[in-house]
Amino acid sequence: MTYEQEIPAEDGAEPILDEKERTAQLYLDQLGLTWESMRGKQVLDIGAGLADFAQVAKRHGVSVTSVEKSPENWVHAGEPPTNVPYVKASADELPFASKCVDLIVSRSGPLTNVDDRQLFEKIYAEAQRVLKPSGELRFGPGPIHTAVIGWERVDPDNTFDALPELEKDRRIADESEKYLKELTPEITRQTGTSTDPEIPAQEYYCYTKPLESSAQ
Numbered sequence: 347m348t349y350e351q352e353i354p355a356e357d358g359a360e361p362i363l364d365e366k367e368r369t370a371q372l373y374l375d376q377l378g379l380t381w382e383s384m385r386g387k388q389v390l391d392i393g394a395g396l397a398d399f400a401q402v403a404k405r406h407g408v409s410v411t412s413v414e415k416s417p418e419n420w421v422h423a424g425e426p427p428t429n430v431p432y433v434k435a436s437a438d439e440l441p442f443a444s445k446c447v448d449l450i451v452s453r454s455g456p457l458t459n460v461d462d463r464q465l466f467e468k469i470y471a472e473a474q475r476v477l478k479p480s481g482e483l484r485f486g487p488g489p490i491h492t493a494v495i496g497w498e499r500v501d502p503d504n505t506f507d508a509l510p511e512l513e514k515d516r517r518i519a520d521e522s523e524k525y526l527k528e529l530t531p532e533i534t535r536q537t538g539t540s541t542d543p544e545i546p547a548q549e550y551y552c553y554t555k556p557l558e559s560s561a562q
């Protein structure tokens with residue numbers, strides 16, 4: 347299927363715009379996922395915005411529950427949809443039982459935008475709690491927020507401001523990866539692709555919950 351191909355609508359709904367399809371497909375490619383691999387799974391999208399991802403997923407036979415802290419912020423762009431599961435909740439207090447989710451995805455969501463270290467760690471712990479053993483958390487693009495990494499780590503010798511822009515991006519990405527490795531050694535970084543030498547490839551992250559885990 348090409349990105350431009352229109353997906354037939356179900357239930358007489360309007361066809362999904364190519365742009366949403368294309369965005370969702372690029373996201374899946376960067377995360378290393380396919381629609382096929384997600385079918386039949388319990389999937390959460392945290393920081394889902396207008397639930398565009400869940401809407402496209404539905405067209406591919408994949409059920410995604412969108413979790414969004416502030417749906418009211420999206421009203422200007424159109425009401426959050428009613429044809430896919432949509433839950434108002436914060437990612438650090440998920441209204442789901444432990445060990446019931448196969449996959450959590452988050453695109454530019456709270457794990458990369460939050461500027462509070464404690465909140466970041468709470469969101470991480472909550473994701474671990476709801477995941478089934480072998481369940482996965484895939485999020486990005488990174489790096490994680492510099493306030494979470496700690497500015498003193500990003501700029502230990504007070505030279506950051508004088509660095510070339512590309513070097514600044516690399517430094518933040520490296521610290522982000524180190525921070526995540528300290529937080530959870532199971533984390534892996536997947537570097538996406540960039541065709542522009544001036545723009546570093548974006549970082550995506552994957553955590554797989556171990557079969558035997560201390561998370562409830």
Ligand SMILES: C[S@@+](CC[C@H](N)C(=O)[O-])C[C@H]1O[C@@H](n2cnc3c(N)ncnc32)[C@H](O)[C@@H]1O
Pocket residue numbers: 392393394395396398413414415416419435436437438452453454455456459
């Ligand atoms: C940059 S938007 C991305 C929206 C969507 N994932 C997309 O790719 O279009 C980030 C979203 O995360 C939501 N968010 C921020 N903190 C959150 C939290 N703690 N729990 C759930 N959602 C949160 C924001 O309200 C916002 O809608």
